[in-house]
Amino acid sequence: MKTAIVTGGTSGIGWGVAQMLLSKGYRVFATYVGETELTDVANFYPVNVDQNSREQLYRFLDFVKSKTETVDCIVCNAGVTIRKSFTETTDADWDCMMNVAVNSHYIIIRELFALIPHGSRILFTGSQMGLNPHATVLAYGVTKAAVHALTRNLVKEFEGTGTTVNAIVPGFVDTPWQKTKPEEIKQNIYRKTAIHRFASVDEIVDAYRFCIENPFVNGSLIEVNGGYSYK
Numbered sequence: 352m353k354t355a356i357v358t359g360g361t362s363g364i365g366w367g368v369a370q371m372l373l374s375k376g377y378r379v380f381a382t383y384v385g386e387t388e389l390t391d392v393a394n395f396y397p398v399n400v401d402q403n404s405r406e407q408l409y410r411f412l413d414f415v416k417s418k419t420e421t422v423d424c425i426v427c428n429a430g431v432t433i434r435k436s437f438t439e440t441t442d443a444d445w446d447c448m449m450n451v452a453v454n455s456h457y458i459i460i461r462e463l464f465a466l467i468p469h470g471s472r473i474l475f476t477g478s479q480m481g482l483n484p485h486a487t488v489l490a491y492g493v494t495k496a497a498v499h500a501l502t503r504n505l506v507k508e509f510e511g512t513g514t515t516v517n518a519i520v521p522g523f524v525d526t527p528w529q530k531t532k533p534e535e536i537k538q539n540i541y542r543k544t545a546i547h548r549f550a551s552v553d554e555i556v557d558a559y560r561f562c563i564e565n566p567f568v569n570g571s572l573i574e575v576n577g578g579y580s581y582k
């Protein structure tokens with residue numbers, strides 16, 4: 352049985368990707384924070400990990416290493432947005448967003464490098480905000496731009512192995528987090544999107560599936576945004 356890791360893997364896009372991998376016969380280890388009811392899903396192992404904590408991150412890595420000799424797919428999905436203005440964002444806020452989205456995933460791949468067999472798949476969750484400056488949360492956009500850069504730079508580290516590294520770059524997705532948005536803001540986003548709605552999780556997950564199934568897609572930032580324009 353192949354093994355996969357999905358960070359932030361118990362809700363939204365992460366849970367959608369985890370379900371897709373489970374359907375393909377993977378055993379899936381997932382990180383999450385807070386609470387989850389997904390404790391009795393076959394071959395699914397959710398682990399409560401604050402990826403802003405190096406201690407918790409390394410404990411998770413030790414756990415994975417104790418359970419498997421190979422990691423065939425890593426989906427670096429976890430991220431965090433701390434909604435404050437540019438001048439109100441603290442050093443701790445900045446560090447937290449960078450640690451979760453960028454630093455923790457760099458560490459996961461580095462520390463598991465010897466366990467990644469040839470022909471594996473590494474996927475990141477990027478963001479349109481990493482491609483185009485946006486009016487909210489400067490730091491979040493910077494973390495996602497760094498995720499995009501990490502994706503492309505890792506390609507060289509896996510050159511010649513058949514292991515591919517790609518990032519899915521969604522626009523706005525109908526996740527539980529988005530459901531808290533005021534209706535006025537949602538309608539404004541719809542007007543800027545050619546499809547006039549948010550993406551479903553399944554529509555985004557299809558892009559991850561494509562990258563897993565196609566061995567020639569490598570170093571790509573795959574935008575799935577419904578024709579969204581920031582103008």
